[in-house]
Amino acid sequence: MSTAPRPHRLQALIAEIQAIAPVSRADVPCLPFGIPIVDDRLAAGGLARAALHEIAGQTVALGDDAAATLFTAGIAARASEGDIFWIMAQPDLFAPGLACAGVPATRLIQVEAGKDDDALAIMEEALRHGALAAVVCEVTRIGMTATRRLQLAAEEGNTMALLLRRWRRSAQDPLGQPSSALTRWRIGCAPSDPLPVPGVGRSRWQVSLVRQRGGHPDNWLLEGCDATGRLAVPAEPRRRSATPKRGEDRQAA
Amino acid sequence: MASREEQIDSLPVHQRPSPRELGRRSEAADNPFKSDKQAAAPNLKPVADTQLEMPPLVTSTLQKQRRVIAAVDAHAASLGLFPGMPLTQAKAMVAGLDARDADPVGDGRELERLALFAVRRWTPTAQVDAPDGLLMDLTGVAHLFGGEKAMARRLIGFCHRIGLDARVAIAGTAGAAHALARYGKERIAICSVQGELEAINRLPVAALRLDDRQRSAAQRLGIERIADLIAMPRAPLGRRFGASLLHRLDQAIGRVGDPLVGIVPFELPQVLRVFAEPIGSAETIARVMANLADDLARTLRERGLGVRLLRLVCERVDKEEQIVTVGTARGTRDIGHMLRLLAMKIETIDPGFGIERMRLLALRSEPLAPTAIDADLGMDEEADIALLVDQIVARLGQGAIYRPTMCESDVPERGVGRIAPLADAMPWPTLWPRPARILLRPERIDHVMAELPDQPPRRFVWRGVAHVVVRADGPERIRGEWWRRRGESYAVRDYFRVENERGERFWVFRRGDGENLRSGDLSWHIHGVFG
Numbered sequence: 001m002s003t004a005p006r007p008h009r010l011q012a013l014i015a016e017i018q019a020i021a022p023v024s025r026a027d028v029p030c031l032p033f034g035i036p037i038v039d040d041r042l043a044a045g046g047l048a049r050a051a052l053h054e055i056a057g058q059t060v061a062l063g064d065d066a067a068a069t070l071f072t073a074g075i076a077a078r079a080s081e082g083d084i085f086w087i088m089a090q091p092d093l094f095a096p097g098l099a100c101a102g103v104p105a106t107r108l109i110q111v112e113a114g115k116d117d118d119a120l121a122i123m124e125e126a127l128r129h130g131a132l133a134a135v136v137c138e139v140t141r142i143g144m145t146a147t148r149r150l151q152l153a154a155e156e157g158n159t160m161a162l163l164l165r166r167w168r169r170s171a172q173d174p175l176g177q178p179s180s181a182l183t184r185w186r187i188g189c190a191p192s193d194p195l196p197v198p199g200v201g202r203s204r205w206q207v208s209l210v211r212q213r214g215g216h217p218d219n220w221l222l223e224g225c226d227a228t229g230r231l232a233v234p235a236e237p238r239r240r241s242a243t244p245k246r247g248e249d250r251q252a253a
Numbered sequence: 254m255a256s257r258e259e260q261i262d263s264l265p266v267h268q269r270p271s272p273r274e275l276g277r278r279s280e281a282a283d284n285p286f287k288s289d290k291q292a293a294a295p296n297l298k299p300v301a302d303t304q305l306e307m308p309p310l311v312t313s314t315l316q317k318q319r320r321v322i323a324a325v326d327a328h329a330a331s332l333g334l335f336p337g338m339p340l341t342q343a344k345a346m347v348a349g350l351d352a353r354d355a356d357p358v359g360d361g362r363e364l365e366r367l368a369l370f371a372v373r374r375w376t377p378t379a380q381v382d383a384p385d386g387l388l389m390d391l392t393g394v395a396h397l398f399g400g401e402k403a404m405a406r407r408l409i410g411f412c413h414r415i416g417l418d419a420r421v422a423i424a425g426t427a428g429a430a431h432a433l434a435r436y437g438k439e440r441i442a443i444c445s446v447q448g449e450l451e452a453i454n455r456l457p458v459a460a461l462r463l464d465d466r467q468r469s470a471a472q473r474l475g476i477e478r479i480a481d482l483i484a485m486p487r488a489p490l491g492r493r494f495g496a497s498l499l500h501r502l503d504q505a506i507g508r509v510g511d512p513l514v515g516i517v518p519f520e521l522p523q524v525l526r527v528f529a530e531p532i533g534s535a536e537t538i539a540r541v542m543a544n545l546a547d548d549l550a551r552t553l554r555e556r557g558l559g560v561r562l563l564r565l566v567c568e569r570v571d572k573e574e575q576i577v578t579v580g581t582a583r584g585t586r587d588i589g590h591m592l593r594l595l596a597m598k599i600e601t602i603d604p605g606f607g608i609e610r611m612r613l614l615a616l617r618s619e620p621l622a623p624t625a626i627d628a629d630l631g632m633d634e635e636a637d638i639a640l641l642v643d644q645i646v647a648r649l650g651q652g653a654i655y656r657p658t659m660c661e662s663d664v665p666e667r668g669v670g671r672i673a674p675l676a677d678a679m680p681w682p683t684l685w686p687r688p689a690r691i692l693l694r695p696e697r698i699d700h701v702m703a704e705l706p707d708q709p710p711r712r713f714v715w716r717g718v719a720h721v722v723v724r725a726d727g728p729e730r731i732r733g734e735w736w737r738r739r740g741e742s743y744a745v746r747d748y749f750r751v752e753n754e755r756g757e758r759f760w761v762f763r764r765g766d767g768e769n770l771r772s773g774d775l776s777w778h779i780h781g782v783f784g
Binding site: 109 | 688
């Protein structure tokens, strides 16, 4: 019987697969959200630091776009010490608002790149440079090859790359095309908890992980970024919305 | 009749009879100020003697808690004012005296500029003779300007054109020239060869560049002229006044050397390559660029400079110049970095029929001292963001990359400033919620239902979509900045944070406080979107 060599073969195969796939829970430095229900579902136990992540608003609505912006800002703020590059197509980012999500002006450098091509080229340069905490780039359209280049640049420069996909007027889903980002997120607004007094409480977001390499998609209802960029679980779980249908999410990704 | 009018005209203005006394009551009375102007105008036209028209001008400095005149103009001098006089005394003597503060630092700067100009235009060696003079070495220079006398005249003419009143003295020693220029009788004093002693004999002792103590001591002893000093025995003179007096005297009459320390103009660091055959291909240009960058880096290192603005000039065969300019965020002499920036612009160079000379200049540079390498020999060095910033500036232009900073304004559009990416920003307070995205201009929202004076809207329509407000917070009142524009004096914006039934949050405001119509027209606008 040839049972003896099988473990060796298995180990060899595992080693081969690990060499191909760079993401694994053990050796990749990652950035946890600090929320167990989210971190447990992520393949690496958090967002891999030297990798590309994609974030988009749930719908074309500007509210969802702003929620995605703050979600990105929160991740960038916690990525590591150092400056954050924010490459944008239009100058509609409001820096005092980002300061409320943990990105103070002392860490933010804004770049206005009119065209997507310029924005991506600058993002690649900034990622390879390696002295930044995170590089955020707002683009509407990007191809598979470009995301692959960005992923390689992020690995080389050991910098977190965040692609903020913005909806165009034509309402074409930005996450419709395939990409080589490690994780893809969709952020939407959700009604917040009514306060006992008139006023507006902490914002609440529908956070959907629509695709991740080496893991399953999932979807949570979370409270928005606080002043240090951290998310939180709503206090009352019974107020959660119905569990999402996973099949749809996978199809969308 | 005419003789009577002539008589009246010959009287001083205040003694002339008024029109009423002359029986001309029908004449309309003129505006008093208008008549003033008319009276002044004809006087200004013949500028024969401007001294009489301009009020006497003096500058003053503070000396031991009292203001003392530092300098006087010719008109003030003719009225008996002199430097060193207390200002109050001068004001008591002369009515309408134009007294201004002296600016010795500014004077020094101007003199330095003048010295630099003199080095370029008149002589290779020039030196500032503080506080009010310029020493120029005319050895081997004067004949280029038509002799000493002609040159002195041209110098005075030049100074007159730029608004300076100058005196020139030419002598064999700097000390004698200094004395003659300040205390001589003529505007242009030219001392004969070896004639310094006779020339300065009659001048006061103060002409010898003495300090205050020596000057007052000489005055006390009744020594007025330089001739008196020369006549005295040297040894007691040295003991009483100090050796420096003898040194100054010897310098003035040429017994001791008195070298000039010429001012050195800043020369742009630049390097040049000339080719035997015109070049045209991109690879060759890139190779020459590398050589030039290498040379320039060496020049900069020798002079301890780092380049901030770099220009590459390619001179073509047809005498056209192709110019590439790149800037850096911080002074650098790193060859690789300079080359990377230049290489990004290499496609903008049009070689035409070929390039025959290439020049690389550091248009703007700043001091850059050598830095010590860390103990790990620079292996684990932090990458410098300045290099990345330069690449982005070279690609997109200067204004494309910036750091946001707080400006002191509560109006949201004015609260965000832009500074250089390597500068230090002022952070915003995070007390007030602010939107993540802002509209470039606030947009009007329609069909707003809200109670006056301070209730948030219940529903509104924006871009054709109706929003029902579920929760709201506000108002946060922001007032117009009356010191900027007149129209903002009473303007008020009441900002509300509203959430619709989907959970989207908007930053809306109403113009006006709801009570006073001057504060706004009660129209509603949306200004930003919260996440």
